[in-house]
Amino acid sequence: MSLNIMTRAQAKAHARELRAEAAQRGESLSHARALEAVAHKLGYRDWNTASARLSNQADVPIQVGERVSGRYLKQPFEGRVHGVRELAGGMGYEITLHFDEPVDVVEFDSFSGLRQRVSAMISEEGISWDKTSDGVPHLIVQRDSAGLI
Incomplete structure:
Protein backbone atom coordinates (compact mmCIF):
# COMPACT_ATOMS: atom_id res chain seq x y z
CA MET A 1 0.00 0.00 0.00
CA SER A 2 1.50 3.32 -1.08
CA LEU A 3 0.66 6.29 1.11
CA ASN A 4 0.68 9.88 -0.14
CA ILE A 5 1.64 11.38 3.21
CA MET A 6 3.97 14.35 3.32
CA THR A 7 3.30 15.96 6.72
CA ARG A 8 2.93 14.89 10.33
CA ALA A 9 -0.68 16.12 10.30
CA GLN A 10 -1.47 13.83 7.36
CA ALA A 11 0.16 10.89 9.14
CA LYS A 12 -1.90 11.53 12.26
CA ALA A 13 -5.06 11.79 10.16
CA HIS A 14 -4.24 8.43 8.56
CA ALA A 15 -3.77 6.91 12.03
CA ARG A 16 -7.25 8.15 12.98
CA GLU A 17 -8.61 6.51 9.81
CA LEU A 18 -6.94 3.22 10.77
CA ARG A 19 -8.54 3.40 14.23
CA ALA A 20 -11.96 4.09 12.71
CA GLU A 21 -11.58 1.15 10.32
CA ALA A 22 -10.57 -1.13 13.20
CA ALA A 23 -13.58 0.04 15.23
CA GLN A 24 -15.90 -0.77 12.31
CA ARG A 25 -14.50 -4.31 12.32
CA GLY A 26 -15.11 -4.49 16.06
CA GLU A 27 -11.40 -4.39 16.87
CA SER A 28 -9.63 -2.17 19.37
CA LEU A 29 -6.62 -0.18 18.15
CA SER A 30 -4.91 2.38 20.37
CA HIS A 31 -3.81 5.67 18.89
CA ALA A 32 -0.17 4.83 19.69
CA ARG A 33 -0.36 1.51 17.81
CA ALA A 34 -2.07 3.24 14.87
CA LEU A 35 0.75 5.82 14.73
CA GLU A 36 3.34 3.03 14.80
CA ALA A 37 1.50 1.25 11.97
CA VAL A 38 1.53 4.43 9.86
CA ALA A 39 5.25 4.90 10.56
CA HIS A 40 6.00 1.35 9.38
CA LYS A 41 3.89 1.82 6.23
CA LEU A 42 5.93 4.93 5.47
CA GLY A 43 9.17 2.98 5.90
CA TYR A 44 10.24 4.38 9.27
CA ARG A 45 11.44 2.31 12.24
CA ASP A 46 8.92 3.85 14.64
CA TRP A 47 6.58 6.81 15.15
CA ASN A 48 9.22 8.98 16.83
CA THR A 49 11.47 8.69 13.77
CA ALA A 50 8.58 9.33 11.39
CA SER A 51 7.38 12.28 13.43
CA ALA A 52 10.82 13.87 13.47
CA ARG A 53 11.29 13.44 9.72
CA LEU A 54 7.77 14.55 8.82
CA SER A 55 7.99 17.63 11.08
CA ASN A 56 10.60 19.01 8.67
CA GLN A 57 7.95 19.15 5.96
CA ALA A 58 5.68 22.18 5.69
CA ASP A 59 2.23 21.64 7.23
CA VAL A 60 0.76 24.04 4.67
CA PRO A 61 -0.82 21.99 1.89
CA ILE A 62 -0.06 24.63 -0.75
CA GLN A 63 2.71 27.22 -0.75
CA VAL A 64 3.13 30.67 -2.28
CA GLY A 65 4.36 30.50 -5.86
CA GLU A 66 3.20 26.94 -6.41
Whole structure:
Protein backbone atom coordinates (compact mmCIF):
# COMPACT_ATOMS: atom_id res chain seq x y z
CA MET A 1 0.00 0.00 0.00
CA SER A 2 1.50 3.32 -1.08
CA LEU A 3 0.66 6.29 1.11
CA ASN A 4 0.68 9.88 -0.14
CA ILE A 5 1.64 11.38 3.21
CA MET A 6 3.97 14.35 3.32
CA THR A 7 3.30 15.96 6.72
CA ARG A 8 2.93 14.89 10.33
CA ALA A 9 -0.68 16.12 10.30
CA GLN A 10 -1.47 13.83 7.36
CA ALA A 11 0.16 10.89 9.14
CA LYS A 12 -1.90 11.53 12.26
CA ALA A 13 -5.06 11.79 10.16
CA HIS A 14 -4.24 8.43 8.56
CA ALA A 15 -3.77 6.91 12.03
CA ARG A 16 -7.25 8.15 12.98
CA GLU A 17 -8.61 6.51 9.81
CA LEU A 18 -6.94 3.22 10.77
CA ARG A 19 -8.54 3.40 14.23
CA ALA A 20 -11.96 4.09 12.71
CA GLU A 21 -11.58 1.15 10.32
CA ALA A 22 -10.57 -1.13 13.20
CA ALA A 23 -13.58 0.04 15.23
CA GLN A 24 -15.90 -0.77 12.31
CA ARG A 25 -14.50 -4.31 12.32
CA GLY A 26 -15.11 -4.49 16.06
CA GLU A 27 -11.40 -4.39 16.87
CA SER A 28 -9.63 -2.17 19.37
CA LEU A 29 -6.62 -0.18 18.15
CA SER A 30 -4.91 2.38 20.37
CA HIS A 31 -3.81 5.67 18.89
CA ALA A 32 -0.17 4.83 19.69
CA ARG A 33 -0.36 1.51 17.81
CA ALA A 34 -2.07 3.24 14.87
CA LEU A 35 0.75 5.82 14.73
CA GLU A 36 3.34 3.03 14.80
CA ALA A 37 1.50 1.25 11.97
CA VAL A 38 1.53 4.43 9.86
CA ALA A 39 5.25 4.90 10.56
CA HIS A 40 6.00 1.35 9.38
CA LYS A 41 3.89 1.82 6.23
CA LEU A 42 5.93 4.93 5.47
CA GLY A 43 9.17 2.98 5.90
CA TYR A 44 10.24 4.38 9.27
CA ARG A 45 11.44 2.31 12.24
CA ASP A 46 8.92 3.85 14.64
CA TRP A 47 6.58 6.81 15.15
CA ASN A 48 9.22 8.98 16.83
CA THR A 49 11.47 8.69 13.77
CA ALA A 50 8.58 9.33 11.39
CA SER A 51 7.38 12.28 13.43
CA ALA A 52 10.82 13.87 13.47
CA ARG A 53 11.29 13.44 9.72
CA LEU A 54 7.77 14.55 8.82
CA SER A 55 7.99 17.63 11.08
CA ASN A 56 10.60 19.01 8.67
CA GLN A 57 7.95 19.15 5.96
CA ALA A 58 5.68 22.18 5.69
CA ASP A 59 2.23 21.64 7.23
CA VAL A 60 0.76 24.04 4.67
CA PRO A 61 -0.82 21.99 1.89
CA ILE A 62 -0.06 24.63 -0.75
CA GLN A 63 2.71 27.22 -0.75
CA VAL A 64 3.13 30.67 -2.28
CA GLY A 65 4.36 30.50 -5.86
CA GLU A 66 3.20 26.94 -6.41
CA ARG A 67 1.38 25.95 -9.63
CA VAL A 68 -2.18 24.82 -8.99
CA SER A 69 -5.29 23.86 -10.92
CA GLY A 70 -8.88 23.07 -10.06
CA ARG A 71 -12.33 24.60 -10.29
CA TYR A 72 -13.58 28.01 -9.20
CA LEU A 73 -17.34 28.48 -9.25
CA LYS A 74 -17.58 25.36 -11.45
CA GLN A 75 -15.06 26.71 -14.00
CA PRO A 76 -11.69 25.03 -14.55
CA PHE A 77 -8.55 27.08 -13.88
CA GLU A 78 -4.78 26.93 -13.79
CA GLY A 79 -2.66 29.44 -11.93
CA ARG A 80 -0.29 30.24 -9.09
CA VAL A 81 -0.71 30.65 -5.36
CA HIS A 82 -0.33 34.33 -4.55
CA GLY A 83 -0.82 34.06 -0.77
CA VAL A 84 -1.54 31.55 2.02
CA ARG A 85 -2.50 32.25 5.62
CA GLU A 86 -3.29 29.64 8.26
CA LEU A 87 -6.63 30.17 9.98
CA ALA A 88 -6.92 30.15 13.78
CA GLY A 89 -6.17 26.82 15.37
CA GLY A 90 -5.11 25.23 12.08
CA MET A 91 -8.72 24.76 10.99
CA GLY A 92 -7.87 25.61 7.40
CA TYR A 93 -6.25 28.24 5.21
CA GLU A 94 -7.08 31.48 3.47
CA ILE A 95 -5.61 31.26 0.00
CA THR A 96 -5.24 33.85 -2.75
CA LEU A 97 -4.87 32.56 -6.30
CA HIS A 98 -3.89 34.31 -9.52
CA PHE A 99 -5.35 32.51 -12.54
CA ASP A 100 -3.33 32.29 -15.76
CA GLU A 101 -6.46 33.24 -17.70
CA PRO A 102 -9.49 35.06 -16.24
CA VAL A 103 -12.36 32.77 -15.24
CA ASP A 104 -15.95 33.69 -16.17
CA VAL A 105 -17.96 33.17 -12.98
CA VAL A 106 -21.35 34.06 -14.49
CA GLU A 107 -23.45 31.22 -15.89
CA PHE A 108 -25.67 33.47 -18.05
CA ASP A 109 -25.01 33.86 -21.77
CA SER A 110 -26.02 37.55 -21.81
CA PHE A 111 -23.05 38.85 -19.78
CA SER A 112 -19.77 37.85 -18.16
CA GLY A 113 -18.05 38.31 -14.84
CA LEU A 114 -14.33 37.65 -15.23
CA ARG A 115 -12.08 37.01 -12.22
CA GLN A 116 -8.32 36.56 -12.33
CA ARG A 117 -7.36 36.90 -8.65
CA VAL A 118 -9.54 35.35 -5.96
CA SER A 119 -9.32 34.57 -2.25
CA ALA A 120 -11.13 31.84 -0.37
CA MET A 121 -10.96 29.83 2.82
CA ILE A 122 -10.15 26.17 2.21
CA SER A 123 -9.71 22.98 4.19
CA GLU A 124 -6.40 21.12 4.34
CA GLU A 125 -7.72 19.08 1.40
CA GLY A 126 -8.02 22.23 -0.76
CA ILE A 127 -11.82 22.47 -0.75
CA SER A 128 -13.71 25.60 0.25
CA TRP A 129 -16.46 25.43 2.83
CA ASP A 130 -18.54 27.94 0.88
CA LYS A 131 -20.79 26.27 -1.67
CA THR A 132 -22.99 27.32 -4.57
CA SER A 133 -26.77 27.03 -4.22
CA ASP A 134 -26.61 23.51 -5.69
CA GLY A 135 -23.98 22.35 -3.18
CA VAL A 136 -20.80 22.56 -5.26
CA PRO A 137 -17.77 24.01 -3.39
CA HIS A 138 -16.80 27.50 -4.60
CA LEU A 139 -13.16 26.44 -4.89
CA ILE A 140 -11.40 23.12 -5.36
CA VAL A 141 -7.64 23.49 -5.67
CA GLN A 142 -4.82 20.98 -6.09
CA ARG A 143 -1.09 21.09 -6.63
CA ASP A 144 0.15 20.72 -10.19
CA SER A 145 3.77 20.22 -9.21
CA ALA A 146 6.27 21.12 -6.54
CA GLY A 147 7.77 23.78 -8.80
CA LEU A 148 7.98 27.13 -7.01
CA ILE A 149 8.98 30.46 -8.48
